[in-house]
Amino acid sequence: MLAWRGVVVRYPGFELALDLEVARGEALALLGPSGSGKSSALRVAAGLERPSAGRVFLGGRDVTDLPPERRGVGFVFQEYALFPHLTVERNVAFGLEERGWDRARIRRRVGELLARMGLEAHARKKPEQLSGGERQRVALARALAPEPEVLLLDEPLGALDLRLRERLLLELRRVLAGEEVTAVFVTHDQTEAFVLSQRVAIVKSGRLVQQGAPEAVFEQPADVWTARFLGHKNVLTPEEAAALGLPGGPLVLLPGALRPGAGEIEARAAERLFYGPRVGVWLEARGVRLYWEGPAAEAPAEGASLRIAIDPERAVEVRP
Numbered sequence: 282m283l284a285w286r287g288v289v290v291r292y293p294g295f296e297l298a299l300d301l302e303v304a305r306g307e308a309l310a311l312l313g314p315s316g317s318g319k320s321s322a323l324r325v326a327a328g329l330e331r332p333s334a335g336r337v338f339l340g341g342r343d344v345t346d347l348p349p350e351r352r353g354v355g356f357v358f359q360e361y362a363l364f365p366h367l368t369v370e371r372n373v374a375f376g377l378e379e380r381g382w383d384r385a386r387i388r389r390r391v392g393e394l395l396a397r398m399g400l401e402a403h404a405r406k407k408p409e410q411l412s413g414g415e416r417q418r419v420a421l422a423r424a425l426a427p428e429p430e431v432l433l434l435d436e437p438l439g440a441l442d443l444r445l446r447e448r449l450l451l452e453l454r455r456v457l458a459g460e461e462v463t464a465v466f467v468t469h470d471q472t473e474a475f476v477l478s479q480r481v482a483i484v485k486s487g488r489l490v491q492q493g494a495p496e497a498v499f500e501q502p503a504d505v506w507t508a509r510f511l512g513h514k515n516v517l518t519p520e521e522a523a524a525l526g527l528p529g530g531p532l533v534l535l536p537g538a539l540r541p542g543a544g545e546i547e548a549r550a551a552e553r554l555f556y557g558p559r560v561g562v563w564l565e566a567r568g569v570r571l572y573w574e575g576p577a578a579e580a581p582a583e584g585a586s587l588r589i590a591i592d593p594e595r596a597v598e599v600r601p
């Protein structure tokens with residue numbers, strides 16, 4: 282449905298080189314740290330930026346030379362804010378009027394989207410009268426209104442507080458499934474990428490380092506950098522692995538690999554962090570710092586000495 286083929290974007294001191302395809306109906310997350318080139322990839326797909334080399338395909342058609350409005354993509358970018366002088370419903374209707382939809386059809390589509398986004402009560406308000414989360418939902422409704430085949434979202438939950446993010450995350454997930462749209466979104470937050478997408482593509486310094494289903498990528502990261510970026514805390518050098526009696530390395534210990542209270546390895550609970558539903562404990566064992574997380578009832582007390590076991594089945598080898 283969407284493909285970057287040999288796409289290169291160059292700025293002073295930076296180069297993005299990308300070959301990537303997104304299937305029809307798929308939700309793909311472009312995941313990477315700040316400055317890795319995710320937004321550039323998205324802007325090239327939207328037509329907001331021309332690549333220095335390579336082509337962009339949409340539905341099998343080469344759209345590299347087409348302007349954004351002729352690509353049939355919807356996008357939600359920070360800089361494309363809502364029209365401040367228009368009400369919520371007029372914002373959502375705007376693109377449909379431009380496309381010459383008849384009034385009855387516009388009214389139907391706008392009503393449907395406002396209902397889906399929980400915005401009916403705000404239909405007559407101006408953007409300045411809305412909260413950040415409501416504005417984000419309007420932007421999403423506006424992008425979805427003309428039934429684009431492809432939806433491009435740059436940090437769609439970027440500026441929101443944690444609770445609102447979680448709520449909008451679920452809504453966005455429902456919308457993506459309900460609209461049967463092909464979606465690509467950019468984020469630096471791995472949980473957001475995991476929850477929303479069927480596939481994640483991880484970008485580092487303008488290069489794709491790994492792609493796959495969220496669980497597959499999490500359970501088998503390509504290398505040490507990717508493992509850490511995805512949030513793994515137990516990433517062991519070969520020396521640390523050897524100290525713990527594990528062959529090979531670098532190794533990533535997957536969740537569930539550490540069992541406190543059983544086994545041969547003597548350890549000390551250096552820090553106990555109460556997160557609410559779960560407790561995190563930093564352990565020191567044979568000169569190696571290890572992280573365990575689980576329910577409070579199973580967590581060792583801070584300062585306690587204990588024995589731990591490591592399940593070698595839950596240790597995966599990664600490239601340095």
Ligand SMILES: Nc1ncnc2c1ncn2[C@@H]1O[C@H](COP(=O)(O)OP(=O)(O)OP(=O)(O)O)[C@@H](O)[C@H]1O
Nearest residue numbers: 292293295313314315316317318319320321322469
């Ligand atoms: N118009 C531009 N002119 C010059 N350099 C640019 C331009 N746009 C982006 N860059 C540079 O290209 C690199 C990649 O930028 P890009 O916005 O694609 O990264 P990103 O991964 O989306 O980052 P972030 O998560 O911070 O938005 C950065 O180093 C950035 O400074």
